[in-house]
Amino acid sequence: MNPAPTAAPARPGLLPLDDALAALLATAQPLNELETLALDEADGRVLAQDLRAALDVPGFDNSAMDGYAVRAAEVAAAHAAGAALPVSLRIPAGAVGAALQAGTVARIFTGAPIPTGADAVLAQEEAEPNTDASGSPQVRFLKPARLGQHIRRRGEDIAHGQVVLPAGTLLGPAELGLAASLGAAQLPLRRRLRVALLSSGDELIEPGHIAPERLPPGAIYNSNRTFLRALLQRLGCQVSVCAPVPDRLDATVAALREAAQGHDLVLSSGGVSVGEADHLKAAVQALGGLHLWQIAIKPGKPFAHGWLERAAATAGGRCHYIGLPGNPVASYVTFLLLVQPFVRRLQGVQDVSGCASPGLPQTIELPAHFDWPSVERRREFLRVRRNAAGGLDLYPSQGSGVLSSIAWADGLVDKAPGQTIAHGDGVRYWPFGAALG
Ligand SMILES: Nc1nc2c(c(=O)[nH]1)N[C@H]1C(S)=C(S)[C@@H](COP(=O)(O)OP(=O)(O)OC[C@H]3O[C@@H](n4cnc5c(N)ncnc54)[C@H](O)[C@@H]3O)O[C@H]1N2
Numbered sequence: 001m002n003p004a005p006t007a008a009p010a011r012p013g014l015l016p017l018d019d020a021l022a023a024l025l026a027t028a029q030p031l032n033e034l035e036t037l038a039l040d041e042a043d044g045r046v047l048a049q050d051l052r053a054a055l056d057v058p059g060f061d062n063s064a065m066d067g068y069a070v071r072a073a074e075v076a077a078a079h080a081a082g083a084a085l086p087v088s089l090r091i092p093a094g095a096v097g098a099a100l101q102a103g104t105v106a107r108i109f110t111g112a113p114i115p116t117g118a119d120a121v122l123a124q125e126e127a128e129p130n131t132d133a134s135g136s137p138q139v140r141f142l143k144p145a146r147l148g149q150h151i152r153r154r155g156e157d158i159a160h161g162q163v164v165l166p167a168g169t170l171l172g173p174a175e176l177g178l179a180a181s182l183g184a185a186q187l188p189l190r191r192r193l194r195v196a197l198l199s200s201g202d203e204l205i206e207p208g209h210i211a212p213e214r215l216p217p218g219a220i221y222n223s224n225r226t227f228l229r230a231l232l233q234r235l236g237c238q239v240s241v242c243a244p245v246p247d248r249l250d251a252t253v254a255a256l257r258e259a260a261q262g263h264d265l266v267l268s269s270g271g272v273s274v275g276e277a278d279h280l281k282a283a284v285q286a287l288g289g290l291h292l293w294q295i296a297i298k299p300g301k302p303f304a305h306g307w308l309e310r311a312a313a314t315a316g317g318r319c320h321y322i323g324l325p326g327n328p329v330a331s332y333v334t335f336l337l338l339v340q341p342f343v344r345r346l347q348g349v350q351d352v353s354g355c356a357s358p359g360l361p362q363t364i365e366l367p368a369h370f371d372w373p374s375v376e377r378r379r380e381f382l383r384v385r386r387n388a389a390g391g392l393d394l395y396p397s398q399g400s401g402v403l404s405s406i407a408w409a410d411g412l413v414d415k416a417p418g419q420t421i422a423h424g425d426g427v428r429y430w431p432f433g434a435a436l437g
Pocket residue numbers: 199200201203204220221222223224225269270271272273274275278299300301302324325326327328330400401
C-alpha cells in the first residue's frame with residue numbers, strides 16, 4: 001500500500017474504529033445470570049465458571065501401543081542373548097492386570113493399564129511371538145526397549161484440580177469433548193443474550209409479503225433483517241424480530257420503548273444517518289442516550305451506540321442500543337467489526353481479539369491482485385476473494401448497497417486512511433472465517 005501524501009485527515013468528529021471498539025467494549029458489562037445445561041446443549045455457549053479436573057487424565061499409566069509390557073532391562077538381556085521371554089499375562093483395555101512376574105512379559109493392548117513391575121512397552125511389530133516346547137506363549141524381541149517407551153503416564157494430559165477451561169471460554173466441539181473426558185455432564189453457562197432486531201424504513205417490504213412483480217415503486221425487500229438475524233443466531237443470541245418501523249419519530253420512539261423491555265440489546269438497521277427520515281438517534285436520545293455516533297470507516301460511518309432506559313413499571317434498568325447503517329454492506333461490515341466483539345463481551349468472553357478486526361492476529365498479509373488508486377480519508381474495508389495464485393481479487397462494485405459483494409467475497413481488506421493500493425502490494429486481509437469465528 002502506498003501512503004498518499006495529499007490525503008486530508010478524516011473529518012473531525014468521526015471516531016477511529018479502534019477507539020470506537022474500545023469505547024463500546026468498555027460499556028459491555030457481561031451478563032451475570034447463569035443457567036446449567038447438559039453438555040449436548042452447550043455448543044456455542046460461554047462457560048460461566050472455571051471447569052476444574054476432578055480426576056487425572058489419563059487416570060492410570062496405560063499402553064500407547066498394541067504390544068508387550070516389559071521390564072526394559074530384561075528385554076535388553078534377552079535381546080543380546082537371542083532368547084525369548086515367556087508371556088505370563090494378557091491385558092486388554094478395560095481390564096486390570098496382575099503384577100508382572102520377573103522374567104516374563106505381558107501381552108497388552110492400546111489403552112490397557114500397565115501392570116505393576118513393567119517399565120516399557122514394545123509394539124507388536126517389534127516382536128516375534130511363538131510357543132515354547134510345552135506350548136506356552138513366548139516372544140522374541142527384534143530390538144531392546146527404551147525405559148518408559150510407549151507408556152502414557154497418569155495425569156500427563158491433565159492433573160487433578162487443574163483449571164481446564166477458564167470461565168469465559170466459548171464452548172465448541174473440542175471444549176465440550178474435553179469436558180466430557182473429565183466426566184462433566186452439565187456445565188454452568190452464561191444465559192443467552194436477548195436481542196431485539198429492528199429495521200427502519202418506509203421502503204422496506206418483507207420477502208413473501210409482496211411478489212417481486214407487484215413491488216410498489218420505491219419499495220425494496222428487507223435484506224438486513226435476514227442476515228442480521230442469522231449472524232446473531234450464529235453468536236448464540238436469542239433474537240426477537242420486531243415489526244418494521246415506519247419513518248416517524250413517534251413510531252420509532254414507541255418501537256424502541258417496547259423493544260427495550262425484556263432485551264439486553266436493541267439492534268436496529270437504517271435511519272441513523274443525517275436525513276430527515278432518520279429518526280433513530282433522536283428516539284434513542286428521548287429514551288436514554290448516545291455514547292457514540294459516526295466512525296471513520298467506509299462502509300459504516302453512521303454506526304451508533306447508546307442505551308435505552310426500561311420503563312420502571314417493568315424490569316427497569318438499561319438496555320444497550322446499537323444502530324447499524326441501512327446500507328446492507330455497511331450493516332454487515334459493522335456487525336462483524338463492532339457488534340460481534342461487543343456481543344461476545346456481553347456474553348462474558350474476555351478475550352475478544354479473535355473476533356474483532358482491529359485485533360490483528362486474525363489478519364494475513366497477502367498481495368493485492370488489483371489496483372485501488374482512489375484516496376479515502378476513512379479506514380476502508382474492501383470486499384475481496386483469495387485467488388488460486390495466492391493473491392486477492394477485488395469485487396468490481398464496492399458500493400455499500402451492493403450486497404452481492406459480501407456474498408461473493410471471502411474476506412475484507414483493511415485499508416488504512418489515505419492509502420492507495422497498487423497491483424502486487426501486500427495488504428491486510430481479514431478472512432470471513434476468522435471474522436465469524
Ligand atoms: N447527506 C448525507 N447522506 C448520507 C450520509 C451522510 O453522511 N450525509 N451517509 C451515507 C452513508 S455512509 C450511509 S451508510 C447511509 C446510512 O443511512 P441510514 O443508516 O440512515 O440508512 P437509511 O437512510 O435508512 O438507508 C440507507 C440505504 O439502505 C437501504 N436500507 C435500509 N434498511 C434496509 C434493510 N433493512 N434492508 C435493505 N436495505 C435497507 C435504504 O433503502 C437505503 O437505500 O446514509 C448515507 N447518506
